[in-house]
Amino acid sequence: MKLWVIVCCCVLLSACVSTPRTSVSRPAARTRLPADNDRAEVQRTMKKAARALRDARLTDAEILYRQLTQTHPNLPEVWLRLGNVYMREAQLQAAVRTYTQGLRHDRNDGRLWYNLALARLKQSVDTLETSSKVLPADSAYRPQIRALHSALLEAGQS
Template sequence: MTGIRDFHIWLVIVLALVLQGCATGPAEKPILDIYDTAEADYRQGLLSRAEAGYRKVIQAKPTFYDPWLRLGNIYVRTGQYEAAILMFGECTRIQPNDIRGWNNLALTRVKQGIDILDQASGYFPDERPERALLDRTRLNLVSAAQ
């Protein structure tokens, strides 16, 4: 009787492991495939396709750091600074000890500041003293970002 009971216990354990593997294994594989495809699209400069792929990945795995980082980079490259700031902010929440999120967040804010100064300079002709202030501030920001 003990042999049959031990067999049933092992059978239940094996079935539980098999079912657990079925529940997580196949679902993870397509997500990693989607991520790999998004990475290839990103490297080829197909930013809209890469963005769509990364968004699918973070929808399925919201704590997967790299897609958030890539989305932030895509948004910086396309001038969508507010969206980039949100993505890099999520990076710092997910992995606060990863310097890339913090660094990209700071650089995005600097780029945002430079764009604001460029926009403002259109309202101040070169000969106005206020223009010199804008130009100095812009130069300081550009120097700090390098």
């Protein structure tokens, strides 16, 4: 069982080691924008949503980014930012779905992969913390859960 814990930790560490800890937005030039007639409107909405996110008006940002995902679903930047809203709201499953959707449009976006890994790491930590509260004190699995929890917390800090 100890070998299993070590292997899991190594896999998680390898996914996160070389990427910066914070999510970084790329300039708008990286975003695949629609045709010229829609471009200005998309850029205005993106700026408005970014301002709402920066000002911690998460519901406003979510609404704007969701509108953009419906009108322009091929823009990975929108999926990334919507996922970031969900992460800030601690809606981890929604963040995972959103980052995954963004990867359907750009498999090479390292930010989406990194943030997806962070969301899943947080889900794993939350699961282990819940199990620690639910399992009986004499459970044979408590030591493994405690060890994995510690390893995941360390992995998230690197």
